[in-house]
Amino acid sequence: MSTAALHAEHEGHHHHKESFISKYVFSMDHKMISKQFLITGIIMGIIGMGMSLLFRLQLAWPDEQFGILEMLLGKWAVDGKLDPNFYMGLVTIHGTIMVFYVLTAGLSGTFSNLLIPLQVGARDMASPFLNMLSYWFFFLSSVVLLVSVGVETGPASAGWTVYPPLSALEKAMPGSGLGMTLWLVAIVLFIVSALLGGINYISTVLNMRTKGMSMNRMPLTIWAFFFTAVLGLLSFPVLLGAGLFLIFDRSFGTSFYLSDIYLEGVGALENIGGSPVLYQHLFWFLGHPEVYIILMPALGITSEVISTNARKPIFGYTAMVISLMGISFLSFIVWGHHMFITGMNPFLGSVFMILTLIIAVPSAVKVFNYLTTLWKGNLRFTPAMLFSIGLVSFFISGGVTGIWLGNAAIDIQLHDSYFVVAHFHLVMGSSAIFGMFAGIYHWFPRMYGRMLNNVLGYFHFWITFICAYLVFFPMHFMGLAGVPRRYYMFTLVKDFDVWMDVNKLITIAAIIGGAAQLLFLYNFFYSIFRGKKSEQNPWQSNSLEWSAPVKHIHGNWPGEIPTVYRGPYEYSRPDREEDFFPQYIPDEGQETGTGAPSKTPAPEHKEVAEENAGHSVFFAAIRRVFGLS
Amino acid sequence: MANHSEAAFEQQPMWAGGRSPFNVSYGKLMMWIFLLSDAFTFSSLLVQYGAQRFSNVVTPVTTKWPDPASIFNHFPGLHGIHLPLLFVSVMTFILILSSVTMVLAVEAGHRKAKKEVARYMIYTILGGIAFLSCQAWEWATFIHEGARLNHNFFGITEQGYKHLHSVKFGQHFEWAAGDRTFGPVPFAALFFIVTGFHGFHVFSGVVINVIVYIMTRRGVFERRGHYEMIEKAGLYWHFVDLVWVFVFTFFYLI
Numbered sequence: 001m002s003t004a005a006l007h008a009e010h011e012g013h014h015h016h017k018e019s020f021i022s023k024y025v026f027s028m029d030h031k032m033i034s035k036q037f038l039i040t041g042i043i044m045g046i047i048g049m050g051m052s053l054l055f056r057l058q059l060a061w062p063d064e065q066f067g068i069l070e071m072l073l074g075k076w077a078v079d080g081k082l083d084p085n086f087y088m089g090l091v092t093i094h095g096t097i098m099v100f101y102v103l104t105a106g107l108s109g110t111f112s113n114l115l116i117p118l119q120v121g122a123r124d125m126a127s128p129f130l131n132m133l134s135y136w137f138f139f140l141s142s143v144v145l146l147v148s149v150g151v152e153t154g155p156a157s158a159g160w161t162v163y164p165p166l167s168a169l170e171k172a173m174p175g176s177g178l179g180m181t182l183w184l185v186a187i188v189l190f191i192v193s194a195l196l197g198g199i200n201y202i203s204t205v206l207n208m209r210t211k212g213m214s215m216n217r218m219p220l221t222i223w224a225f226f227f228t229a230v231l232g233l234l235s236f237p238v239l240l241g242a243g244l245f246l247i248f249d250r251s252f253g254t255s256f257y258l259s260d261i262y263l264e265g266v267g268a269l270e271n272i273g274g275s276p277v278l279y280q281h282l283f284w285f286l287g288h289p290e291v292y293i294i295l296m297p298a299l300g301i302t303s304e305v306i307s308t309n310a311r312k313p314i315f316g317y318t319a320m321v322i323s324l325m326g327i328s329f330l331s332f333i334v335w336g337h338h339m340f341i342t343g344m345n346p347f348l349g350s351v352f353m354i355l356t357l358i359i360a361v362p363s364a365v366k367v368f369n370y371l372t373t374l375w376k377g378n379l380r381f382t383p384a385m386l387f388s389i390g391l392v393s394f395f396i397s398g399g400v401t402g403i404w405l406g407n408a409a410i411d412i413q414l415h416d417s418y419f420v421v422a423h424f425h426l427v428m429g430s431s432a433i434f435g436m437f438a439g440i441y442h443w444f445p446r447m448y449g450r451m452l453n454n455v456l457g458y459f460h461f462w463i464t465f466i467c468a469y470l471v472f473f474p475m476h477f478m479g480l481a482g483v484p485r486r487y488y489m490f491t492l493v494k495d496f497d498v499w500m501d502v503n504k505l506i507t508i509a510a511i512i513g514g515a516a517q518l519l520f521l522y523n524f525f526y527s528i529f530r531g532k533k534s535e536q537n538p539w540q541s542n543s544l545e546w547s548a549p550v551k552h553i554h555g556n557w558p559g560e561i562p563t564v565y566r567g568p569y570e571y572s573r574p575d576r577e578e579d580f581f582p583q584y585i586p587d588e589g590q591e592t593g594t595g596a597p598s599k600t601p602a603p604e605h606k607e608v609a610e611e612n613a614g615h616s617v618f619f620a621a622i623r624r625v626f627g628l629s
Numbered sequence: 630m631a632n633h634s635e636a637a638f639e640q641q642p643m644w645a646g647g648r649s650p651f652n653v654s655y656g657k658l659m660m661w662i663f664l665l666s667d668a669f670t671f672s673s674l675l676v677q678y679g680a681q682r683f684s685n686v687v688t689p690v691t692t693k694w695p696d697p698a699s700i701f702n703h704f705p706g707l708h709g710i711h712l713p714l715l716f717v718s719v720m721t722f723i724l725i726l727s728s729v730t731m732v733l734a735v736e737a738g739h740r741k742a743k744k745e746v747a748r749y750m751i752y753t754i755l756g757g758i759a760f761l762s763c764q765a766w767e768w769a770t771f772i773h774e775g776a777r778l779n780h781n782f783f784g785i786t787e788q789g790y791k792h793l794h795s796v797k798f799g800q801h802f803e804w805a806a807g808d809r810t811f812g813p814v815p816f817a818a819l820f821f822i823v824t825g826f827h828g829f830h831v832f833s834g835v836v837i838n839v840i841v842y843i844m845t846r847r848g849v850f851e852r853r854g855h856y857e858m859i860e861k862a863g864l865y866w867h868f869v870d871l872v873w874v875f876v877f878t879f880f881y882l883i
Contacts, residue, residue, distance in 0.1 A: 207650075
């Protein structure tokens with residue numbers, strides 16, 4: 001088809017009258033959809049964090065009676081003591097909400113939607129309609145999941161990984177009943193949402209970049225969202241397949257995941273011949289890429305925020321892209337490290353172990369690049385910058401234990417202990433949520449046209465940062481001592497009883513950290529309406545989204561979309577008076593965007609372009625680091 | 630951007646932005662990406678099939694995976710005659726023919742020949758419906774023979790093997806008592822889920838094709854100036870066809 005006609009058609013549907021419903025509810029504007037994702041994600045985050053506080057209370061004071069629990073939970077906390085079944089339910093739903101609803105949809109959904117069209121210079125997503133559907137499937141999925149918490153037999157209680165047989169046998173435990181069915185329904189809806197979103201993100205990045213926005217001029221956020229979408233697109237279908245078979249096992253009498261179970265020599269089930277380990281393989285084929293689906297957007301956001309606020313080009317742009325690519329590829333072939341103790345062939349175990357340890361390489365490249373970007377930078381400690389640096393800190397301290405756990409020999413000892421809980425809460429939980437906060441503080445002006453309060457932001461950061469370490473760091477020691485995760489109470493086991501003081505410390509820190517989020521919520525909702533009005537480009541950033549008018553308009557830019565003349569990280573160029581050089585401002589003497597299509601722009605600045613790409617910048621930076629140049 | 634002539638537009642470097650690097654519309658690109666994702670869904674199903682099947686490779690003949698040729702040997706109207714895999718070959722042939730007519734519809738679309746597009750779309754839709762009907766008959770026969778989700782009575786004893794191998798193509802054949810026994814449980818369940826999931830895809834394809842056919846007849850594409858929608862529906866249809874080749878191979882041939 002003629003591309004010109006295509007574009008004419010595309011511009012055509014940006015000028016229609018909007019009612020309240022089409023503007024705020026069934027909106028097809030990517031900026032509104034990103035706000036919808038964010039608000040839903042925040043609400044789910046509050047619920048998920050609230051649940052963690054409930055079971056932390058139980059772990060710290062298992063014998064205490066909390067009247068408030070009975071008030072909140074009714075029959076699940078008779079006399080103010082949490083019911084053991086509901087404890088399992090809380091742990092499961094906390095994990096599900098945090099992994100899928102907050103850190104996948106809330107993080108990637110919000111910022112992919114907001115930034116992809118704005119940063120690549122597109123009027124909207126490739127298909128605004130599918131984008132809208134993506135949100136509404138997510139919304140529906142959230143509703144189903146929340147409803148499942150309220151059913152009579154309680155929510156799904158098999159852990160967020162829902163391993164069979166607990167998930168496949170309806171009578172295995174109370175939560176295996178209707179709650180589990182609703183969990184599966186929610187996840188299927190979620191997968192549909194993720195696929196619709198992912199297809200859109202990828203085709204927008206590939207097809208809709210503005211003139212001059214070649215792939216190697218894209219901000220690292222876009223690269224991160226791009227690879228995240230690819231991961232989601234290829235791994236979620238596998239969970240769909242696993243879920244389909246699980247549903248058949250649950251409801252139609254098949255036994256794909258159910259092997260023969262004997263009680264006192266008598267077959268307890270009619271099911272024979274299946275294998276629960278098969279489910280684990282399929283689940284972790286999603287589950288491991290999922291970890292990077294959560295983490296990579298946060299890493300992308302951090303790249304952008306750190307570079308902008310250090311007023312320096314990001315160190316090793318190409319290395320950053322390649323390491324994202326490497327992480328994405330490797331994440332598909334390491335799922336077995338979640339299954340070292342399932343009786344997997346030890347040879348397979350060592351293959352998975354080696355591949356897992358290789359992931360440390362691209363991850364370390366990213367960390368070193370963040371540190372070297374900060375090195376001798378002109379640092380501006382905005383709250384977003386602090387959260388980004390916090391992410392790097394968590395990524396290091398959580399990532400190092402990843403190397404421990406990737407080792408089959410150590411993992412067999414540490415598996416299912418609090419060491420694992422500490423590891424993943426630091427490296428993907430806290431890291432990703434800090435990336436999300438960084439994104440919110442950085443792009444809040446872009447979303448709402450107003451600024452967040454900085455002072456509240458600083459308090460929010462420091463309290464959250466300290467509390468996160470207080471909560472998760474002691475868990476390493478508990479895990480090394482053998483304290484298992486997912487236990488309802490530890491007072492009955494003498495060896496674990498000695499950790500009660502630590503458990504109390506963790507819970508107190510969790511409560512303080514949770515309370516600190518109220519600062520953020522107040523700041524967020526207050527600033528939407530009363531915050532200081534934002535300037536056009538409050539952070540003096542280079543990327544394209546700050547060239548669009550502060551007030552959101554359909555189609556993002558009035559008139560023509562800006563042309564891009566250079567990469568996004570040209571900060572503090574010696575030949576410029578200002579310390580930034582936006583992508584959309586032409587070099588002197590260069591023809592501006594109107595008229596005939598421009599040639600590939602900016603060949604004049606070859607040396608800068610080269611510095612931004614490939615190994616030359618690497619050596620240049622090493623020279624600079626060691627003071628050789 | 631709409632002012633630029635197409636020629637000037639396509640002179641731009643491929644990946645430099647301002648144009649599609651693959652010279653396709655976003656819709657076609659999305660269809661390709663969706664198909665990639667869908668391929669992973671089918672792969673996950675087939676991988677589970679492989680895992681279940683290979684975990685059932687043990688020495689006693691009775692627990693061997695049932696031989697598809699001994700089960701899918703029926704043909705409508707020819708009751709009791711041993712015609713292994715004949716019917717499913719006809720099904721496959723129908724589906725592949727419908728892919729051919731789809732190609733012809735796309736080709737006619739390039740020439741903007743509305744009548745021809747409509748004609749070939751009709752053939753494609755008929756092919757799809759014929760395939761689905763065949764599948765319905767195959768399922769019904771299979772269930773009638775005793776296929777269930779939670780057990781499998783298609784295991785063959787030593788005696789059954791001898792009996793089966795003594796029968797030639799086209800001869801009369803019926804199982805004798807003691808020929809068959811219980812086999813690996815997931816056999817029929819896997820068959821139903823995977824061919825069912827594929828059948829669901831064919832059904833969706835037929836619905837899409839019907840919609841596209843109606844749009845063709847009402848001149849929507851004529852007014853739009855291009856028949857790209859036919860191509861997108863065609864991509865999906867060929868994909869469903871390609872998947873069938875794998876399903877057919879795994880469930881009937883090996």
